[in-house]
Structure formats: structure tokens, C-alpha cells
Amino acid sequence: MILVTGATGTIGREVVRLLPADLAVRIMARDPARVRGASTTAEIVHGDFEDPQSLAAALRGVSTVFLVTNRIWEDDARFIRTARSAGVRRVVKLSAAAVEDCRADDLITRWQRVNEDLLCGSGMEWTLIRPRSFMSNALSWATSVRSGGVVRALHGSSANSCVDPLDIAEVAVRTLTEEGHAGSTHTLTGPEPITAVEQTAQLAELLGRPLRFEELGPDQARTALRGRYPQAVADALVESAERQREGAKARVEATVPALLGRPAGTFLGWARGHLDAFAAG
Structure with a gap:
């Protein structure tokens, strides 16, 4: 049986949708x-x-797990202990591409490194999925685009090889349902690095109306993020954006085409499929 955690989140809900109906699947929420x-x-x-x-009840009879955690707490440690006791054979963990960057030392990346080490030392089979930023992060602009035709972001001219969440989910389903991924790390990116300024231009083209980009300073960005996240997480995201400004997130990997047999999805394609979120009422 496959257990899916994080099933109401950006990636988990796509994994739930894509898993074949003839497999034994349990969804934890x-x-x-x-x-x-x-x-x-x-x-x-x-x-x-x-x-x-x-957790013990959800893991009973489970052989394979898709593990998604997003709180800077003990969630991974608690889950891994319980999964090992329950006899789980394989865990596929959603992590982050920044883990492999030795220059990345923000709180979120340090937390993911610790969690990866816990899993890799657990004695269970493991696979790590390390995506770059989700294209769907652009949905945080939807309200300002609808109401004022504006995108506001920090370091708008810095590039990020962001990845379509659907590509991440398809890779996750492959690793959950196929053999041959044990001990593997899959770093996932989109097909090209793209800046927030370029994303704004592509959204404007699709919407058929002008949009303007407004550059946020670090303090402005931190204040905006603190409205959505705890202070420590907001500070970590601003620190991460500084690495992006230095070019740390522009590298493109060939993992998605290699695993899925097709090109990675573009931001333009993702935006076209989610245009209703940005369209004025």
C-alpha cells in the first residue's frame, strides 16, 4: 500500500490525482x-x-510513503520513527534543490538537510525529490494583478529555473510506483531560468492587458512575507532571495525530461492553465 501525506498541498493533491486507481492507496490528511x-x-x-x-494508524500495512512536511518542527523525525516501526520499506521525500548548494544556510534549507539525513540514516529505502521553486508561487501575485495590474517582488531581474508542480507530481508518482529509484536524488527544474519581470510580461501577454512590475526592497519583502509566514520563515525566504540575486537558482537540470520522456513544462504553459486566477472579475 502507498501512503500519501501532504495530500491537500500543491504537490500532494496532484500526486493523489495521478496515482492509478488500481493501486492500494491511503491518503493522510x-x-x-x-x-x-x-x-x-x-x-x-x-x-x-x-x-x-x-501516524501509527495511518502507516499500518503501508509499504511505500510519499512524505511532505512544511513546518519547521519535529514532523519528519516523528514520522520516520513511526514508519520504521510500522515496517515501511520505501519513503519518497519532497525536499528542496537548495539542499545541495553549500552556500545556502537559511533556516528552511538547514531544516531540510537535517530531515534528509534522518531519512537516509533510517534504514528504509529512500528517494529524495529536490525541486527548484514552484511556478505556482506566482499565485501570490494574483490579488494585486486582478485589482491593480501590478506584480510586486524582490529582485525582479534575478532568474529562477522554477518548475511546474505537475512535473514534480509526475516524477513523484514514478518513484512511488516504479522500482529503480532507491537511493536516488532527483533535482527538478523547469526548462529555462526566468525572472519575475519576464513572468510579468508573459502574464500580461496572456491576459491581453498591461501589467507593471514594482521592485520591493528587502524590508518591504520581509514585511509582506511576515503577513503570510512566521518571522523566522519570512527571514529565511528573504535570505534565499539574495542567493537567487547572485545566480544560485538559475541552473537548469535535465532530470524532468529524462524521467518523464518529455520536455519540462514552461512558465507560459503553467500560466495559461491558471489564467483564471489572474483575470479581473
């Missing part, structure tokens, strides 16, 4: 009512990383 797109054959259960009993 803090709020099972929020799970969408699952096969009618999938089992949906309550589970919370902070509740060891719920």
Missing part, C-alpha cells in the same frame, strides 16, 4: 474533508504529524 481528486478506491484517513497514534 489533518482534515480528510479537504482531500480532492482521489480515486474512489483510495482510503482517506485522519492523520497529524503531531499525533503519534494517528
Whole structure:
């Protein structure tokens, strides 16, 4: 049986949708009512990383896990201990591309490194999926685009080889359902580096109306991020943006084409599929 965690998040919900209906799949969520797109054959259960009993119940009879955590806490350690005790054979973990950059020392990257080490030393088979930034992060601009025709971002002329979440999910499903990925690390990017200024221009073209880009300073960006994240996470994201300004996130990897047998999705293609989010009412 395959257990999917993070099933209501950006990647997890696509994994749930893509897993074949003829496989035994269990989906763990803090709020099972929020799970969408699952096969009618999938089992949906309550589970919370902070509740060891719920984890043990969710992991009973499971051989393979898709592990997604996003809180800077002990979630990975608690889950890995419970999974090992439950006899889980393989864990596919969603991590981050920054882990392999020795210059990256922000809180989020350090946390992911610790969690990767925990998994790799657990004795279970493991596969690490390390995506670059999600193209869907652009959805944070949707409100300002709809209301004022503006995109605001930090270091708008710096490039990021961001990746389509659907590509990440398809790679995850391959690693969950195929043999041959044990001990592998898959770093995933889009087909080209792209800047926020260029993304703004592509959105304007698709929407058929002008958009303007406004550059945020570090303090402005930090203030905006603190409205959505804890202070420590907001500070880590600003620190990460500085590495992007230095060119650390522009490298393109060939992993998506190699694993999926097709080109990686472009930002233009992603934006076309999500244009309703940016369209004025």
C-alpha cells in the first residue's frame, strides 16, 4: 500500500490525482474533508504529524510513503520513527534543490538537510525529490494583478529555473510506483531560468492587458512575507532571495525530461492553465 501525506498541498493533491486507481492507496490528511481528486478506491484517513497514534494508524500495512512536511518542527523525525516501526520499506521525500548548494544556510534549507539525513540514516529505502521553486508561487501575485495590474517582488531581474508542480507530481508518482529509484536524488527544474519581470510580461501577454512590475526592497519583502509566514520563515525566504540575486537558482537540470520522456513544462504553459486566477472579475 502507498501512503500519501501532504495530500491537500500543491504537490500532494496532484500526486493523489495521478496515482492509478488500481493501486492500494491511503491518503493522510489533518482534515480528510479537504482531500480532492482521489480515486474512489483510495482510503482517506485522519492523520497529524503531531499525533503519534494517528501516524501509527495511518502507516499500518503501508509499504511505500510519499512524505511532505512544511513546518519547521519535529514532523519528519516523528514520522520516520513511526514508519520504521510500522515496517515501511520505501519513503519518497519532497525536499528542496537548495539542499545541495553549500552556500545556502537559511533556516528552511538547514531544516531540510537535517530531515534528509534522518531519512537516509533510517534504514528504509529512500528517494529524495529536490525541486527548484514552484511556478505556482506566482499565485501570490494574483490579488494585486486582478485589482491593480501590478506584480510586486524582490529582485525582479534575478532568474529562477522554477518548475511546474505537475512535473514534480509526475516524477513523484514514478518513484512511488516504479522500482529503480532507491537511493536516488532527483533535482527538478523547469526548462529555462526566468525572472519575475519576464513572468510579468508573459502574464500580461496572456491576459491581453498591461501589467507593471514594482521592485520591493528587502524590508518591504520581509514585511509582506511576515503577513503570510512566521518571522523566522519570512527571514529565511528573504535570505534565499539574495542567493537567487547572485545566480544560485538559475541552473537548469535535465532530470524532468529524462524521467518523464518529455520536455519540462514552461512558465507560459503553467500560466495559461491558471489564467483564471489572474483575470479581473
